[in-house]
Amino acid sequence: MKIDIEKICKSYDGPGKTQRQVIKDISFSINPGDFVIILGESGCGKTTLLNMLAGLENPTCGRILVDGSPIAGIHPSRSILFQQPALIPWLSVKENVAYGCKIRKDTQDLEYRVNQFIEIMGLTGAADAKPSQLSLGMAQRVCLARALVGHPQVLLLDEPFASLDTFTQAHIQEELVNLWMSESFTAVFVTHDIDEAIRLGNKIVVLAGSPAGISDIFDIDLPYPRNQHDPGIKALRTDILNRFKIAYSVKRRLADEI
Ligand SMILES: Nc1ncnc2c1ncn2[C@@H]1O[C@H](COP(=O)(O)OP(=O)(O)OP(=O)(O)O)[C@@H](O)[C@H]1O
Known part of the structure; x- marks a missing residue:
């Protein structure tokens, strides 16, 4: 099942008659069997994006295609796992x-x-x-x-392990990767945890800004289980952190200019 996200944006009703744009101009594709991580700071719009992939919310503009057809509501081929x-x-x-x-x-x-x-x-x-x-x-x-x-062909996961202790988290992450390999579903996993992202994903989509857009997409071609001391993993972690620092300093500068 291929998913194409084409120039989507999402606005919510704000106070009075205002609209607040949360997501702006996001485009990327998810290939069958991908393990995609949506990584971003708290409140940036990750759940909003996942809910649109689930069919629980509609984009305000743009479209999401599943095997070429626009998503029309929820469907059993796309299953969702929530934080709690x-x-x-x-x-x-x-x-x-x-x-x-x-x-x-x-x-x-x-x-x-x-x-x-x-x-x-x-x-x-x-x-x-x-x-x-x-x-x-x-x-x-x-x-x-x-x-x-x-x-399901697609499993959508919204920070599902965030409230678990570190040991349980590590076990269940490993089980998820094993299941993903044996069951061959596509996974889209939302997190704000860089280490979790690097442990699990073969593609990391970094969201940043307000409204959020894609700041980077990292393809990770490293075998599982991943070792945090592996030089490739360490370099990737530093790279992602640096991108966040840049995005954060731009945000601060823009805020200072207002
Ligand atoms: N139904 C809604 N109506 C109005 N605003 C909303 C709605 N849902 C989300 N928002 C706002 O949209 C923004 C993005 O929320 P979202 O939950 O998508 O972020 P997130 O990155 O998943 O956050 P977290 O990591 O804390 O779960 C937030 O400011 C939130 O308050």
Whole structure:
């Protein structure tokens, strides 16, 4: 599934009758099987961009094409994972994982698929547990299983591991990369964490400015699992940080001039 983002912008209603532009003139393409990171500082518009890719929001101008056709709302081929695990409290882990597929009547081999993803995510012992009995990391694993059980072609992830401790984060990041390799979906992952971006992505799209535009796109052709002490990784990290410093100093200068 190829995604082409063509000159999109997004404005929200501001106070009174004003409009506030959040995203301006963003264009890039996502190839099937890419692991794309949307990296930018807090509040720059990353979630807004992801929501437009999900079909939860419409661009104010420009268009997003999926295999050549404009996105028209949400679609099961594009699954989304949010920052906070949102599970149905009265359903078991197994039932939560199956829920979306059941609603869509995508029930062929469902029990097999549910059990398969529960096992992959290391949740077999907790299959009958209720969400209140799970740790945050386990709950996010359930959400990941639920997002993947319908075999989406695109997985959209909005800072899904931001509230997890460092150890759980490292484990689940590794699991995600393994799943991405074995299931061959396209991933679009939003984060403000440079190290997470470098660990996961094969393409990093850096957003900067206000309204946000693309400041850089980095292609990363380095094998997984990635080692932060690898000279290539260190150089890339420095490069990305420098771009942020430049973008930040331009922002400060513009603010000082106003
Ligand atoms: N529905 C909305 N109505 C009005 N303004 C909005 C709406 N959604 C987002 N915004 C504003 O758009 C800007 C970008 O928000 P967005 O959540 O996309 O940023 P972000 O980069 O994902 O931030 P964070 O990393 O903190 O989650 C923010 O200033 C936010 O207040």
